[in-house]
Amino acid sequence: MQSWSFRRKAVTAVAAVFLLGLGGCIAGLAEQPESIERAGIAGTWTGDAGARVELHTDGRFEMSGIPRSAITFSFIDPPPGDGKLSGSGTWEPARDGDKVVSILLHVDAGGSFSANTETQELGVAESGENPVLYFSTSPDEWYGFEIRKIGT
Template sequence: MKTWSFRRRAVTAVTAVFLLGMGGCIAGIADRPEAIDRTRIAGTWTGDDGARVELHTNGRFEMSNIPRSAVVFSFGDPPPGDGKLSGSGTWQPGHAGDTVDRILLYVEPGGSFADVQVEALGVAESGEEPVLYFSTSPDEWYGLEIRKTPM
């Protein structure tokens, strides 16, 4: 049990450093990264074909109907095929501060995921109708868009 806990922490730390570093590359590509007020992150975000991410105020999240192509598998093998993914775990802003340009999703084993995964949501638009996107890879930095569902 202690080995799993140590492995998970090590994998999470390495991935977070990679994703934060990749954020600098993304900023260079996009010229000016968008940022969202951290108080606006929690809520339900939806995309095409029923994609859904619920970011709860307690730091938990659930996602469903996410296209396989929107998720980069950092650890372990991806599920076979091109279907839809579901999973849950915890989330946190990519850095401290009043505004945030990315949100880290720590996906726990279960649903479509056999191993711990770390995903990043970038901020595409921060205005009245904010838009987040899944960071797909350094080669295709802008992926599936999800929009915040009005309350």
């Protein structure tokens, strides 16, 4: 009898530790952890396979080589292309007090977006010396395709 009680307590303890750890991981994914200073936004950001976003101080941007999967389209027919997107437009910071928590990209018609304009969001994954932004690809998850600032 003692052996069964000990096993049940041990299994319960292991399960509790696992669930607490899993809960912490899920809670960490539930909210965006970072913000960035506006002064740290302008510059060139690059990602895997040649992805590039240039955010200019005048509020304009250009992007190229962005994987189609990184962009969530508001229109039914995605733009033509070989799986990589390009475009340009204007950007603006989305603020929470004095910190920038995301960047809105207002993509003009042209490039891969020949018939429609789009608004995309770049979230802040990491700030500081080596900042990382990401394209928010799903309303159910806060994280997506990463781009890193070069020359900081």
